[in-house]
Amino acid sequence: MKTVRVLIVDDHRLFRSGVRAELGPSIQVIGEADDVDSAVAAIADLQPDVVLLDVHMPGGGGQEVLKRVLGPGSQVRFLALSVSDAAEDVIGVIRGGARGYVTKTISGAELTDAINRVSDGDAVFSPRLAGFVLDAFASTEAPPIDPELDSLTQREREVLRLIARGYAYKEIAKELFISVKTVETHVSSVLRKLQLSNRHELSRWATARRLV
């Protein structure tokens, strides 16, 4: 089994060492960074496979790192890790280019699994993120500008619902009589829609949700 080279970006030292200790043997932590500038430098320097990215950090937070690192030809993949459950943060960091979002309460085994998944180019959706996506796509009433990008297919909706209900990918595959690979394809496709859809409602929905 190939090892995944990971950079941990978080401004809490205790949390960084906690994550280091919890990760499985398939993960190799090659470095740490504690703010935006050092993260950008370390990514350029170490070329990690996956960056574990904290959403709230001094100097602009995770979204600033994504903005400065992601671009054409960038091979680095990001998994956002945060204590925040605010829709604004979750949707914001995904739209910024992260391939997944998990909260810091996640267990070591689940985190290892999520990192492997992201490193394979798949997306990682927590139940809460799946709920947010369903909510966001359902609550936009305006007709879609680009029907391919601006709405979810029936199957994608089913997969997201099962994720929100707490099903693992393997369980979803069994439930829908499809392969795990197909589940991953559906989730990646939802991620792509989430990132590329130029519906401003998505971001607006996330912001408005706080202000109700």
Add this chain to the structure above:
Amino acid sequence: MSVMSEVGIRVRETEVSNAPEAYPRLVRPVKGRVVAGVAQGAAAQLRLDPVVLRLAFVLLTVVDGLGFVAYAALWMFTPKEQIKGREPGRDWGQLAAYGVLWLALAAFGWMTGASSGGFGTWPIAVGGIGALILWQQADPGRRQRWMTGAVKQVSTTWVRTIIGALLVAVGAIGFLAASGELAKARTGLVFTAVVVGGILMIAAPYLASLVKELQRERTERIRQEERAEVAAHVHDSVLHTLTLIQRNASDAREVTRLARSQERELRNWLYQPKQDADATLAAAVRRVAAEEEDAHGVPIEVVCVGDCELTDGLVALLHAARQAMVNAAKYSESPVISVYAEVEADEVTVFVRDRGKGFVLDDVPEDRMGIRQSIIGRMERHGGGARVRTEPGDGTEVMLTMKRNT
């Protein structure tokens, strides 16, 4: 801070618009112009505040109309700045302010005879220079505030007052002129105007700082109140829980429960929109899950999609969901319970799922009230439905559906 950034932006704009040429050419900017942008363009060239040049033009117009001629000439010979897209509108408030200023100076000049040039020009020149010195002495931030103030808030009340005062003055002068008393009153009027103007000039910076001070105090008070509220909340909840955790340090289960319950409360306070748990479904589901989590010490993860008002049918659904959570927490031995509630156009669905040991549904004795009565029976009585899926070793999932309009 905002002034700094505004200045920064302005500098950058100038750089960009001048970038293609070796030295900056005099152009008339469209953005922010009052009449044709002549003063603004010239000010950019001379690195002065455009307000200084505008005042100079107004002053020179009063004296022999020289400013008018100079402005017209510059207007004709200066190219307009090329701008993409729609032209921004003119700032009529500022134009009106300069117009009124010109009127006042013209009236003053006419009264003193200064506008015909010669010796009488000197008081105006001295007064103007004095005003400019005062203007220059004020720090940029204050000037900015004076100007934005002059345009934004002041324009509504002050401009009205000034126009009103001008009308009164014109009326009085007209009356005196008609009754032939003007010649006598002229000297007195001039002195009054000079004294009032002088007092205003001395008091203005003081008044401005007073207003600023008041505003700062207000924001400070609001900030203090907010801080007090946060402190009160942290004290009541977080500090309290931390104390309890220290006391129960030997009981791992209790510590986890306390930490978890505090985390949930803090999260709700920070991130969740304020909702009434007695009125809307999502908030009610969260509250029920929180109560059962506290009671049984098993984490319950809640995800809600959509929301709606609670009806009688949905209250029954909530009771059934609570019973399903209780069963999962008590008997399944699952480390975590997932609750998913979705509100659709015509119905509401709630899933309660655990990954515990599961059971065989047919083996449950008839007299066990939990599943048969509290969940399935209750849902059917209220026109909804319940489905239980379970297998030994594979966890349990209870699915509850209810039409929204029952």
